[in-house]
Amino acid sequence: MDVFKRFQQRIHENIAESTSASKLITNRDFDFGSTVRIADAPNDKLSDIIPKLSSKEEHEIKHALKRVLVLLSHNRDLSSLFPSIVKLVSSRDLHIKILAYVYLTRYARLCPDLAMLSVNSFQKDSSHQSPLVRAQSIRVLSSISSEEVAPICMLCVKRAATDSNPYVRKAAALAIAKCYELDDSSYDEQKELSLKLMRCASSIPIGAAAYAFIKIHPDIDDLNENLSALHSLFRHLVRQLVDCEEWSQLIVLDLLARYSRVFLPRPLEEDSVDKDMKDLLMGCEYLLSSPNPAVAATASKTLLTLGSTTYRSKALKCLMRLRKESPEMSAYVMLTLQLISEKQPESVTPFFQSLFIVKSDTDYTKIIKLNILQNLMKVLDDSQLTMLAKELSNHTLDPDTKFAAEVIETIGSLSCASKRASEVAFKTLTDCSTATNKLLSQQSIIQLSNFVPDLLQGSWNLRRLLKRMFNGRVVDDDARATLVWVVSEVVQKPPQNELNELDGMSVWKYGPDVLRSCVKGFSEEGSKTQTQILNLAAKMMTILPDIRSVQAMARKVFIDSADLDHVKSMDIESLDGLNRRHSIMNTVAGLYGEVPEQGDQAPRVLLRRNQANAILTNMATDSSVMHKMTSSIKNNNMVRIQTDTYLNSLPEWSTEGLPGPEVRELKQSEANQADEALTMPVMSNEIAAYNAEVETILAQNADYEDDEPVDTTDKAADDDLERFLESDGNLTSDVDD
Numbered sequence: 226m227d228v229f230k231r232f233q234q235r236i237h238e239n240i241a242e243s244t245s246a247s248k249l250i251t252n253r254d255f256d257f258g259s260t261v262r263i264a265d266a267p268n269d270k271l272s273d274i275i276p277k278l279s280s281k282e283e284h285e286i287k288h289a290l291k292r293v294l295v296l297l298s299h300n301r302d303l304s305s306l307f308p309s310i311v312k313l314v315s316s317r318d319l320h321i322k323i324l325a326y327v328y329l330t331r332y333a334r335l336c337p338d339l340a341m342l343s344v345n346s347f348q349k350d351s352s353h354q355s356p357l358v359r360a361q362s363i364r365v366l367s368s369i370s371s372e373e374v375a376p377i378c379m380l381c382v383k384r385a386a387t388d389s390n391p392y393v394r395k396a397a398a399l400a401i402a403k404c405y406e407l408d409d410s411s412y413d414e415q416k417e418l419s420l421k422l423m424r425c426a427s428s429i430p431i432g433a434a435a436y437a438f439i440k441i442h443p444d445i446d447d448l449n450e451n452l453s454a455l456h457s458l459f460r461h462l463v464r465q466l467v468d469c470e471e472w473s474q475l476i477v478l479d480l481l482a483r484y485s486r487v488f489l490p491r492p493l494e495e496d497s498v499d500k501d502m503k504d505l506l507m508g509c510e511y512l513l514s515s516p517n518p519a520v521a522a523t524a525s526k527t528l529l530t531l532g533s534t535t536y537r538s539k540a541l542k543c544l545m546r547l548r549k550e551s552p553e554m555s556a557y558v559m560l561t562l563q564l565i566s567e568k569q570p571e572s573v574t575p576f577f578q579s580l581f582i583v584k585s586d587t588d589y590t591k592i593i594k595l596n597i598l599q600n601l602m603k604v605l606d607d608s609q610l611t612m613l614a615k616e617l618s619n620h621t622l623d624p625d626t627k628f629a630a631e632v633i634e635t636i637g638s639l640s641c642a643s644k645r646a647s648e649v650a651f652k653t654l655t656d657c658s659t660a661t662n663k664l665l666s667q668q669s670i671i672q673l674s675n676f677v678p679d680l681l682q683g684s685w686n687l688r689r690l691l692k693r694m695f696n697g698r699v700v701d702d703d704a705r706a707t708l709v710w711v712v713s714e715v716v717q718k719p720p721q722n723e724l725n726e727l728d729g730m731s732v733w734k735y736g737p738d739v740l741r742s743c744v745k746g747f748s749e750e751g752s753k754t755q756t757q758i759l760n761l762a763a764k765m766m767t768i769l770p771d772i773r774s775v776q777a778m779a780r781k782v783f784i785d786s787a788d789l790d791h792v793k794s795m796d797i798e799s800l801d802g803l804n805r806r807h808s809i810m811n812t813v814a815g816l817y818g819e820v821p822e823q824g825d826q827a828p829r830v831l832l833r834r835n836q837a838n839a840i841l842t843n844m845a846t847d848s849s850v851m852h853k854m855t856s857s858i859k860n861n862n863m864v865r866i867q868t869d870t871y872l873n874s875l876p877e878w879s880t881e882g883l884p885g886p887e888v889r890e891l892k893q894s895e896a897n898q899a900d901e902a903l904t905m906p907v908m909s910n911e912i913a914a915y916n917a918e919v920e921t922i923l924a925q926n927a928d929y930e931d932d933e934p935v936d937t938t939d940k941a942a943d944d945d946l947e948r949f950l951e952s953d954g955n956l957t958s959d960v961d962d
Contacts (some may be wrong), residue, residue, distance in 0.1 A: 228604060259312035271305060278309040283318050290324040297331060307336045310341050319355060326361035330877060333368040342375060351381040356390035363393070367475055375408035375818045379415075386418050391429035398422045398433035402440035415441050416454070423458050428465045432473020435462075435480050449876045452484045456888040459484060459501065466508045471517040472523075478512075481505055482527045483875060491878045492533045506532050513543040518550045522557060529565065530875060537572055541565075547575055552587050559593040566600035573597065574604055581616055592630055597813050607643035614639055614649035621657055621665070630668040633657055637672030651679045656685050657908040659693070663701065677714050684723060687711060688735065694741050702751030709757035712739050713764050730769055737775060743780045747785050 277289035293310070296303060306328075313325040316796050333340040343449070350362035366378045382404060385397035403417050419441065422434035442448035454463070459481070466477055485502060492498040498506070509532075512524035521543055528540035543564075548558040562580070566573045573580075580598060582591050598613060605613065605901055617636050623629045639650040654676070657669035670690060680687050687708075688882050719733035729735070743750075743758045750758065762779035767776045 231258060240847045265813075271303070278306070278313070283316075283321065286316075287318075287324065288315065288320055290321065290328070294324065296330065298381060303328070304335055307332055307339050311339060314343060314346050314350065319358065322350075323357055326358070326365055329365045330361065330368055333365050334370045337369050338370045340365070341371060341374060344369075345376055348377055348381055351385065356388070356393050359385065359388065359390070361395045363396040363400050367403040370407070372407055375404060375411075378407070379404050383414075383418065386422055391425065391427040391854050393426075394425060394430040394815045395433045398430050398437050399432075401437035405437075405441045407547075409441075412441060412817055412825065415632050416451075420454055420458065423455075424461065428468035428473075429470070431462065431465050431660065432469050435473070435476045439476065442495055443876050444910050449483060449487060452487050455480070455484050456488070456884070457890070460504070463501070463504050463508055467511060467611055471514075471515065471520050473519050474512065474515075474683055475913050477528050478509070478523050479543055482531060483515075485531055487879050490883060491880075492531070495533055495535060498533065501886060504530065506536055509538060510536065512540065516552050522547055522554065522561075526561060533909040534572075541572060545579055545652040552590070555590050556587070558591065559590055559597065563593050563597050563600070566597045570601050570604045572603060577601060577605065577609060578612075583622060588625065588628060592631060595631055599635050599638055602642065604636060607645065610639065610646035611640045613654070614642070614646045617655040618649065621653060626662055626664050629662075630664050633665060633668045638677050640675035647676070647679070649670065651676050658686075658690055666929055667701040670699065671707050674707050674711060677711060680711060680715065682720065683716060684720060686734065687715065691739060705750065706753035706757045709743060709754060709761055712736070713757065713761040716761070716764055716768065727772055730772060730774070732769055734764060737772075737778075740775065744782050744785075747782055755786065758782060810858065912957055 259767055274289050274292055277285045280286055280292075290310070290313070293303060293306060310325050310328050313321055314329070315769070316322050316325070341598070344366070347362050347366050350358050351366070353359050353362070359938045363378075363381055366374065366381055369378075378400065382397045382400045385393050387401075388397070398419065401419055404411070405415055416438070419434045419438040422430050423438070424432060424945055425434075431513075436471050439448060440653040452923050462477055462481060466474060469477055485505060489502045490497075490499050492506075506528060509527045510525040513521055513528075515524070525540035525543045525547075526793055528536040530826060532540065532548050544558045544561060548555045580601075582594050586594065598617075602610065602613070616638065617632050620632045623630050623632065623634075633654065634652055636650045639646050641647075642650070651673075654673050655670045657665050660666045660669070673686075673690075688698070688709055691712070694705055699708070718734045724731045725732055725734035726732075740761060743761065747755060747758055758781060762782040766777050781903070864908055
């Protein structure tokens with residue numbers, strides 16, 4: 226029986242809402258003359274409208290107000306009309322009064338001084354017989370940005386919170402947040418009102434009340450601490466969640482998710498889900514099929530943050546469906562999937578192929594997809610990794626070179642993948658390393674540093690790149706430093722078919738020539754390349770101690786480096802490169818006899834050859850070496866997540882001191898009292914007492930001027946919303962005349 230009553234109540238509310246929308250907002254259906262419509266004439270002159278606003282004929286005033294609202298929809302500045310329109314709120318005609326309130330709701334915040342002169346009329350209309358007038362007066366009062374009007378607005382909100390019409394209560398709930406902005410000293414009263422409105426039997430004001438509750442707690446930590454006030458409302462909000470309007474569902478879902486993280490046990494298994502948590506998850510599961518993509522996305526996010534494995538799978542399927550709604554929704558979905566792939570990559574793996582980049586994706590979405598695919602690499606099998614490597618290799622030819630560089634960086638992450646995927650990635654990088662585009666060539670060379678074992682099998686690709694570097698075709702400091710670093714690795718473990726005997730020692734046959742070419746142009750190299758040349762010279766000095774030519778070239782590099790130890794720009798990268806050069810020189814200082822004068826940087830202990838070799842080897846295998854060299858590239862990623870779209874600052878799960886389910890039971894006495902208060906008719910003695918209280922406040926302010934009193938016995942006003950809308954005919958007849 227209760228379900229039937231709720232269904233009947235919802236039908237009546239929907240009919241009233243649709244009727245009000247169709248009969249009040251009919252500006253676009255009015256004919257302006259014979260062939261031109263009002264909505265097609267946004268260039269009306271204000272000088273033609275102002276005289277009609279002061280006309281004695283009501284139909285001319287209505288016509289002028291409709292033209293004003295059309296101009297308002299075209300974002301015209303109409304603040305000069307405020308004095309002419311504000312006096313129309315005292316009109317006896319309801320249509321004129323409502324049209325005037327629509328304008329005042331927009332400009333009351335911009336013209337607070339003029340609006341304050343008509344506060345008396347606004348507060349009297351808050352007890353008007355028409356629910357539309359009552360709701361509009363509350364909206365205008367709360368829009369006046371003046372602290373002086375805050376007490377009056379709060380009194381009107383308190384009365385509207387017990388109104389019998391749900392739309393008036395919704396306007397009161399929205400006004401609570403604005404009252405808090407004007408005066409936060411009434412926090413306790415505002416909090417109590419928002420909780421009272423959330424307890425309504427009608428679903429219409431619940432979303433606005435939840436919004437007010439969130440707004441009066443601007444600090445996230447403060448909001449999480451006050452969630453205990455929702456104990457007795459939790460089950461009521463879960464039941465009303467499906468009946469709320471779409472944009473209210475977004476607010477209520479966020480509030481319920483926060484409460485669940487603090488006061489409900491975390492569902493670890495399907496059989497251990499709390500009953501209240503299960504009801505919430507079932508409600509979210511129902512909202513996955515909402516026609517509004519924002520509601521479906523928010524419900525999916527709630528299931529992902531609260532639900533078990535089964536619910537998370539359903540939420541992910543919904544997100545994959547929503548990614549096709551619009552480019553904006555696709556970006557939101559991909560950001561959510563990116564955060565999920567960082568925490569639970571195995572849950573996104575079933576949708577692996579659906580995340581491949583397509584032509585219709587925006588630049589922003591393509592970069593996010595790359596990040597997701599990179600996160601999934603650690604859980605994909607060999608066949609999927611090979612498929613991914615082949616797919617990414619196709620996008621290195623993208624016309625957008627910045628995106629193609631990001632693809633190459635992602636391909637570089639496949640160095641630790643399966644053998645087949647690694648071969649495909651290595652071939653792609655070697656092909657791109659000789660590209661005519663400098664950015665692609667630079668990024669490919671940098672990523673080849675991850676494939677040193679493949680380069681050690683045959684140095685043909687390395688020698689080809691070194692030839693391009695010495696011919697001046699590779700000019701970027703990061704790329705040149707990478708190539709020299711790779712040479713230092715090959716020198717330590719040269720291919721067996723490329724060894725030569727030199728002074729009785731086995732050496733990579735291209736090593737001395739590469740070092741000679743690097744020494745020749747040492748002073749012209751960048752800071753990072755100079756550091757890697759020092760590293761190469763130090764390694765060859767320790768590996769080949771008996772080869773005089775190598776020792777002489779290394780000593781020359783150290784002397785030239787000591788002469789260039791001045792920082793051209795005092796930035797962090799230059800200082801870091803200087804410190805690294807000093808570290809390398811100090812490591813091998815005991816091997817080249819004379820120690821250059823370095824001041825405070827001079828070594829205190831001289832190391833032997835085997836000790837220096839061990840330190841240089843460990844330094845080369847340190848993962849931070851290449852990270853520092855490529856930091857300038859990797860920090861240019863085009864995607865920056867400003868807010869956590871997945872968790873949205875939700876509190877952590879509570880594990881201790883959780884309240885029992887009995888705290889979420891609403892006492893029957895409180896429920897009956899709330900329903901009686903909301904359905905209580907407006908009594909004349911209450912109106913008199915209320916007006917007396919407001920008059921007392923107004924008397925304390927000498928700046929207020931009494932407007933013409935409103936005749937509340939006007940026959941055109943009617944409590945019944947549908948009868949009011951059907952009264953006085955269509956507004957279009959006024960224009961046709």
